[in-house]
Amino acid sequence: MVQQANHPLPAAFQLDEYCIEHQLSLGGFSIVYVATDGEGKRVAIKEYLPNTLALRSEGRTAPIIAEDHLPAFRYGMKCFFEEGRALAGLSHPNVIRVLNFFRANDTVYMVMEYEQGRTLQELIQKHRAGVTENFIRNVFTKMLNGLREVHSHRLLHLDLKPSNIYMRNNHIPVLIDFGAARQTLACDTPMLKPMYTPGFASPEHYSQRELLGPWSDIYSVGASMYACISASTPQAADSRLDKDRLVPAMVRWEGQYSDQLLETIDWCLCLNHRYRPQSVFALQKALTEPVVAPLPQPKATWLDQMVGKLKKSRNP
């Protein structure tokens, strides 16, 4: 089904105890608004409104849901609750906080903290020349603190990408949009429609969803770091499986960034999930390791290193 535009609630609309200021973003599944609460504090409110199932025309408050779409609409609501549950139990400076959850206008709303800033995606777009090594190490090490917290709750984010990493104005990254998050241990939801972003989703996302694990989020972290440098979306994993045209970071940017960072990126982007860092902790360790001054190296080293790495991870 093709996108159809849902009309946002108008400015100054009183929604529960909140007053809508303006629309922040519009997705296929929801609309996000900036609003102020009773005390005048700004919040972000996410409205569940899948545009394939519910249509709000201009000037209306409640969406129109065709009767035969109602079961699917309610079913999708389950996924929205899933996101709420995932976030409600997490309290971490690098993970977006949920402040409230309520029902109104025949749908449901999730209230989240709001701070001035922009997504990493917007930052990359602005710095097309590429970002510095320090920037990458800094942002990702901090962001990984949040991801570690997520994983320790037996949750996977499953849709990590630069546009889901929000950079507060004080340069603290925050993980947002847990719309794809799933409780890994609750496997009774095989019908949930897989949601992922080509280029950032791991190979497991596409076909072997039973193999999804922390390493799948780690692939997305690698792809995000790669995208930070290239300022474009990496080749999608399913097409890499077919014909891998993703130039290893080590080949593409040798000399511009430390070998150690580039190797780490390539490590995360291994197609075989067992060859990637198996935990966020392992990846963080690699990112915070002191950088050794690059030694003069013979040509084709990256290949040797890759082969060496593969060997290493085969026989840990």
Place this chain on the structure above:
Amino acid sequence: MKFTIYQETRTGKRANNEDRLAHCYSRDSLLMVVADGMGGHYFGEVAAQIAVQTLSESFQRQGTTRIRDPFLFLQTGMLSAHSAILDFAGTHHLEDSPRTTCVACLVQNNVAYWAHSGDSRLYLLRKGRILTQTKDHSRVRLLLEQGAISEAEASTHPDRNKIYGCLGGQQTPEIEFSRKTTLEAEDVLVLCTDGAWSGLPGDTMATALKTNALMRAVPTLLDQAEANGGPHADNLSMIAVRWQDTYADESSGGSSVISTRSMPRDTVTTRLDEFGRNPSHKTELSDEEIELAIEEIRSTIQKYAK
């Protein structure tokens, strides 16, 4: 390529939906497939799923480059779906192999190519008229052509569901190919299953899809077909695409026009439902369950608010 596309499938009044449909497109080509499965238990669904999935996958494999021989592509796709269904029957020791109709259409360089087997149809509509349509591989169609029965008799004929062309049957499927057909701006291609066309006169369809936005017109047409199907309405499915050379701004459709020129060269977009039960089959959340879920989330928020 610029086009708007809409697809929808409904169970009708049947216990399950054995129709499957999919469309995928890359920068240069668009593929649409509709299949209507037949067979005991849920195996008709499997056959139909295999058909749309096989064709979509082969499109994904070669679709990033232009397809050299579209008819060969359609033929190979449909024949490999046929073999895959037979393989499925073999592995599961089914006495009677499930079967499915299939109609598939590929558009590339403004030219449409289509092929079908069975009684799922393709219509090409131009300026509110049917320019051409596929001929069903059914007994009734033959009788009608021989003049043995009238249109009116055909719609109530006891054999109207008997078809002789399909994928997965004992014989090699009969696949009929169209001619290369150049599309003009505003042309509409409709692929649908018998549940949809049997309740809809072709002219009604052509008039309804002449100018109206597809995402409104198609559901309305399906409503009508479903109503005409009565208390035993069959599964009904339809994909409609409107070809556009210009950015015709659909007043309320928003940004519904797909322009593949902005797509990366190596991307294929696919709309194919995952196999398994349709989410709408699942028991829905009751009001109490919603309240409960919200309550639970709120109390968790409270707990971690400190």
